[in-house]
Amino acid sequence: MQSTATMPTSEAVPTPASPDKRYFDLMAYITSNTVAGEIMAVENYSEMVPLMPSTDAKIDTVKQAFEEAKHIRMLSSLGKRLDYEVKDRIVEPQWLAIRKHFSAAVAKRDLAACLIIQDIMTETMAIVLYRMLQRDTDPVTRETAAAILKDEELHLQMGIDRLAGMLEADREAVHDALIWAHHRVMPELFSMVSTSCHSLCDELQVDCGGIGLDSIRTDIEALRVEALDTYMESLDRVGFDVRVTTPLIASMSSYGAVPSADLRLRATDDGAACGATDAARCC
Ligand SMILES: [Fe+2]
Numbered sequence: 001m002q003s004t005a006t007m008p009t010s011e012a013v014p015t016p017a018s019p020d021k022r023y024f025d026l027m028a029y030i031t032s033n034t035v036a037g038e039i040m041a042v043e044n045y046s047e048m049v050p051l052m053p054s055t056d057a058k059i060d061t062v063k064q065a066f067e068e069a070k071h072i073r074m075l076s077s078l079g080k081r082l083d084y085e086v087k088d089r090i091v092e093p094q095w096l097a098i099r100k101h102f103s104a105a106v107a108k109r110d111l112a113a114c115l116i117i118q119d120i121m122t123e124t125m126a127i128v129l130y131r132m133l134q135r136d137t138d139p140v141t142r143e144t145a146a147a148i149l150k151d152e153e154l155h156l157q158m159g160i161d162r163l164a165g166m167l168e169a170d171r172e173a174v175h176d177a178l179i180w181a182h183h184r185v186m187p188e189l190f191s192m193v194s195t196s197c198h199s200l201c202d203e204l205q206v207d208c209g210g211i212g213l214d215s216i217r218t219d220i221e222a223l224r225v226e227a228l229d230t231y232m233e234s235l236d237r238v239g240f241d242v243r244v245t246t247p248l249i250a251s252m253s254s255y256g257a258v259p260s261a262d263l264r265l266r267a268t269d270d271g272a273a274c275g276a277t278d279a280a281r282c283c
Pocket residue numbers: 038041067068071126148152
């Protein structure tokens with residue numbers, strides 16, 4: 001978007017000839033893929049309920065699933081208001097891969113891995129996404145993203161609080177769960193910080209090569225740095241050991257992600273932690 005004055009509004013009705021078509025194609029792509037993430041979240045939270053240790057925690061988890069369902073409705077309504085198509089099912093295969101890993105964690109009754117995958121990893125990426133959707137987008141998108149962001153920040157905080165308690169009880173098991181989940185889920189999540197897709201653009205009938213984040217004044221590299229920084233911050237807030245998290249963060253460079261100022265990576269130089277290559281073997 002060039003300026004606020006040219007931003008589409010809720011009254012805008014884009015047409016194929018509209019100068020805003022590229023913007024709306026991008027929004028159709030982002031919103032559809034975000035709905036897919038929300039659908040995955042509904043399923044993850046629902047599947048996690050029986051693992052929760054108390055009735056209060058089960059009720060809170062059901063509430064989280066309900067809030068993700070509400071986000072699906074809000075995003076669908078956003079597409080209707082701005083007149084672009086929003087898919088109401090998962091199209092991109094990464095979400096299905098993450099679901100599969102989550103189900104594997106449920107099958108082994110690894111609640112820490114479930115919380116790490118959904119409350120920490122997925123919610124952190126959701127927060128980065130909903131923050132991005134408030135930068136240089138239209139007023140309706142900004143309003144929707146701001147409302148959803150509040151819920152996602154609470155979900156992240158709930159996960160941080162739960163995991164901090166579990167970490168106190170059994171540091172080794174929770175760190176093992178982090179390593180297990182990181183190598184399976186983070187590459188899938190990061191592969192979606194991209195404007196290329198498997199088949200979503202085809203399904204939406206938008207030009208896969210033509211959509212670009214530059215239409216909302218951001219770029220993939222900046223977004224990847226922000227995503228990795230925010231992920232690192234979330235891990236720190238839980239209280240994970242930097243000797244474990246440092247090689248995990250370093251391993252993300254093989255997926256094209258490098259944090260903006262990761263002083264901890266220097267720890268790998270003096271042997272305090274294993275490096276990126278070793279991290280790949282840690283799982
Ligand atoms: Fe959500």
